[in-house]
Amino acid sequence: MDRIDTMRVFARVVERRSFIRAAEDLALPASTVTDAVKALEARLKVRLLHRTTRQVRATLDGEAYYRRCLTILEEIEEAENAFSDTRPRGMLRVDVQGAQARRLIIPALPRFFAEYPDITLSLSETDRFIDLVGEGVDCALRTGTPKDSDLIARRIALLPETTIASPDYLDRFGTPERWDGLDGHRMVGFHSSATGGVLPLEFMVRDTRRTVMLPSLLTVNGADTYKEAAIQGLGLIQVPRYAVARELAAGTLVECLPDTPPAASPVHVLYPRNRQLSPRVRVFIDWVAKQYAGHA
Known part of the structure; x- marks a missing residue:
């Protein structure tokens, strides 16, 4: 293995924090990857990696060498691409x-x-x-x-969002006419992993974001379950329009309050x-x- 290939191997081990995963990425035997790094450390006369039973991580010298390797490998790839008409692979x-x-x-x-x-x-x-x-x-x-x-x-x-409900829900609770007139309505709660809480309904009113929290019988944290709950008439939901395009076309879901949609995502x-x-x-x-x- 030449020096350039050894740099590629070492860089992948640092990135994957594992000899085995690096070997899988590079389609090489794990022993070849291990031997290449050992030979590199012997040639440089410096310890590049801390090895434990759980993880491999770069030493300070290893981190410095890794960044130099990235620079060199990127320059090589850029030079080869400039003079090659081969397709991305x-x-x-x-x-x-x-x-x-x-x-x-x-x-x-x-x-x-x-x-x-x-x-x-x-x-x-x-x-x-x-x-x-x-x-x-x-x-x-x-x-x-x-x-x-x-x-x-x-x-x-920027993906447009929409407020929707099922025809059955609208028959029982009425079609909402204003974003600030939702008394008596309910929503399907969506628990956000980002915020750790249930997201309120959101409406853009003359470029100003307004939020409304409605009662909910059901709270979910999955997109498909969220949509299915709306189809079953369990409340209002807000989703990207692309995710419900088929249901809107088929009439199994109905758009509500189109003049004050949620902000695009x-x-x-x-x-x-x-x-x-x-x-x-x-x-x-x-x-x-x-x-x-x-x-x-």
């Missing part, structure tokens, strides 16, 4: 919230693979904060305003700040931005 790891994956990404993937046949995609579904580098994820799509972090956040869309692509985007990540971000633009 390799494994791409993306994390996205489940409803968006099913409604916005999966239906369009045949076109993506037709355009980039040498890319393979590993798509995970979560809505929690993830350590992109530590978990080996290239980029993540998240709804809402990102918290301050070491990640770059590129906004790719921003969607961001998050990726590590300390590294240059690989060609496969760059083309995916550009592609997914176009997909979301069609629903914005």
Whole structure:
């Protein structure tokens, strides 16, 4: 293994905090990865990694060497890409919230693979904060305003939201006419992992955000369950319009208070700040931005 390949191996071990996971990412035997790092430490005459039974982490010298490796590897990749007309290739790891994956990404993937046949995609579904580098994820799509972090956040869309209820609910409780006239109505509560509490209903009134908390018989924390509860007539809910487009078209859900909708939800692509985007990540971000633009 030459020095450049050894740098790639070492950088992956630092990022994944595991020899085994780094070996899986690089399609190498675990023994090859371990031997490469040992040989590197012997050549440099410095300890680069702290090893425990649970985790591997860089020493201070290892962290400094890792950052130098990133700079060198990025310059090599940039130089090779400048003089190569090869198509983006390799494994791409993306994390996205489940409803968006099913409604916005999966239906369009045949076109993506037709355009980039040498890319393979590993798509995970979560809505929690993830350590992109530590978990080996290239980029993540998240709804809402990102918290301050070491990640770059590129906004790719503003997704319209809507207030909806089932015809059965509206027959029993009446169709609301004003956002501030919801006495006697109820909502399905949605428990937010971000705030730790139940979200109120939100309305944009002449560019001002207003909130209303209604009684609820049911509180949930899953998007599909939230929508199904509304279909069963258990209360008003607020969701992105794309998530209920079929139900609105079929009449199983009805839009309410269209003149004072909730604020549109921003969607961001998050990726590590300390590294240059690989060609496969760059083309995916550009592609997914176009997909979301069609629903914005």
